[in-house]
Every structure is written in structure tokens, then in C-alpha cells.
Amino acid sequence: MSDDLVFYTNPMSRGRIVRWMLEEVGAPYRTEILGYGTSMKAPAYRAINPMGKVPALRHGGTVVTECAAILAYLADAFPEARLAPEPGHSDRAPYYRWLFFCAGPIEAAVTNGVLKVSVPDDPRMQGMVGYGSLETALDTLEGAVAGVEFVAGGRFSAADLYVASHLGWGMQFGTIPKRPAFESYVGRHLERPAAVRAREIDDGLLAQAASAS
Numbered sequence: 367m368s369d370d371l372v373f374y375t376n377p378m379s380r381g382r383i384v385r386w387m388l389e390e391v392g393a394p395y396r397t398e399i400l401g402y403g404t405s406m407k408a409p410a411y412r413a414i415n416p417m418g419k420v421p422a423l424r425h426g427g428t429v430v431t432e433c434a435a436i437l438a439y440l441a442d443a444f445p446e447a448r449l450a451p452e453p454g455h456s457d458r459a460p461y462y463r464w465l466f467f468c469a470g471p472i473e474a475a476v477t478n479g480v481l482k483v484s485v486p487d488d489p490r491m492q493g494m495v496g497y498g499s500l501e502t503a504l505d506t507l508e509g510a511v512a513g514v515e516f517v518a519g520g521r522f523s524a525a526d527l528y529v530a531s532h533l534g535w536g537m538q539f540g541t542i543p544k545r546p547a548f549e550s551y552v553g554r555h556l557e558r559p560a561a562v563r564a565r566e567i568d569d570g571l572l573a574q575a576a577s578a579s
């Protein structure tokens with residue numbers, strides 16, 4: 367196992383998104399499991415991510431946190447995996463657009479939905495809230511995935527991996543309503559060999575994670 371790439375995670379976390387990306391990249395990596403409320407909050411790990419949250423990635427001497435940032439970083443660090451449109455290509459625009467749209471508006475809208483924080487039906491309030499309303503944010507994302515296989519250009523990218531992960535988790539946990547366009551977009555991507563492998567690896571680590579201190 368390589369020490370060049372170290373993946374800090376817990377299999378019951380957003381780290382599953384990064385695991386899928388690492389499996390798509392195909393470079394060797396080592397996994398470190400952090401326990402909730404224990405090693406995740408200890409000084410040794412806070413030196414890597416002061417938030418005390420997973421996932422995080424160390425690549426040589428570089429640390430990157432935040433799922434979307436880790437995905438974008440890996441896509442650029444391993445260009446041979448072809449998981450991002452070429453720098454400077456116009457497909458880079460939708461690639462960034464939908465990565466950031468899910469990391470920002472969708473993530474915030476869905477979390478607030480779970481917490482029952484609702485935005486008043488007042489255009490001035492919705493204008494202030496970055497995602498407008500959950501409905502508007504989901505309608506916008508539906509427009510991006512409806513009838514297409516990929517959100518950026520003609521092939522699978524880290525943006526698809528991230529969008530499909532958000533939609534897949536959201537529909538599974540009932541925080542995002544099932545819509546035919548979401549289901550057909552997500553279904554295709556979740557069957558990718560790297561996605562299946564990543565799920566198997568994380569499922570296999572659940573017992574170890576439960577006893578992680």
C-alpha cells in the first residue's frame with residue numbers, strides 16, 4: 367500500500383464519495399479509519415483537518431479536505447484517469463459549475479431541509495439565500511441531468527461522480543425526492559465498476575469502523 371496517498375475516512379461518511387473517486391483514479395492508496403468523536407477529534411487528526419471531520423486526503427506533503435475539492439484535486443493530479451475536462455477546454459465550465467453547485471447550494475438546501483429550516487416564501491429572503499429554495503435548487507439540478515449521461519462534455523468526470531453521489535444518497539435517505547430524471551442519471555453511474563468496488567470496500571470496513579477509537 368502506498369504512503370504517497372493517504373485517505374482519512376470512516377465508511378459511514380461522505381468519505382464514500384472520495385473512495386469511489388480513488389477507485390476511479392486507480393492509484394494505490396492507504397486508508398486510515400477515524401472514529402466519530404474520538405480519533406476524528408484528536409490533535410493528531412486535527413493537524414490534518416482542523417474541522418475534525420472526514421474525509422481528508424494527504425498526497426505526499428499536501429493535504430486537501432472537502433469532498434468536492436478532493437475530487438477536483440485528484441482529477442488534476444492524475445490526468446491519465448481522464449476524470450476532468452482538459453484545463454482550458456470549454457467543458458471545464460459545466461464541470462466546475464455542477465461540482466460547486468452541489469457542494470454549495472444543494473448541500474446547504476438539503477441540510478436545511480433535514481433540519482426543517484425553511485426559507486420564507488418571500489422573494490427578498492430567497493434572494494439572500496444562496497440556494498433560493500430547495501425546490502428551485504433541485505429543479506435547476508434536474509435541468510442539468512435530465513436526458514444526459516454526463517453533466518460536462520461527452521464523458522464521465524468527477525462532476526458526475528459528485529452529482530450522482532449527492533442525488534443517490536439524498537434519494538436513499540429521503541432527503542431528495544425521487545424524480546425519474548434523477549433516478550435514471552444516478553442509476554447509470556452507480557453501476558460503474560469503481561463505484562461497485564468502492565461500496566464493497568467500505569461495506570467491508572463497517573465492523574472495523576464501529577470499533578475504531
Ligand SMILES: N[C@@H](CCC(=O)N[C@@H](CS)C(=O)NCC(=O)O)C(=O)O
Pocket residue numbers: 378379380381402403406418419420421431432433434
Ligand atoms: N463539507 C465537508 C463535510 C464533512 C463532514 O461533515 N463530514 C462528516 C461525516 S459525513 C463528519 O466528519 N462528521 C463528524 C463530526 O463533525 O464530528 C465535505 O464535503 O467533505
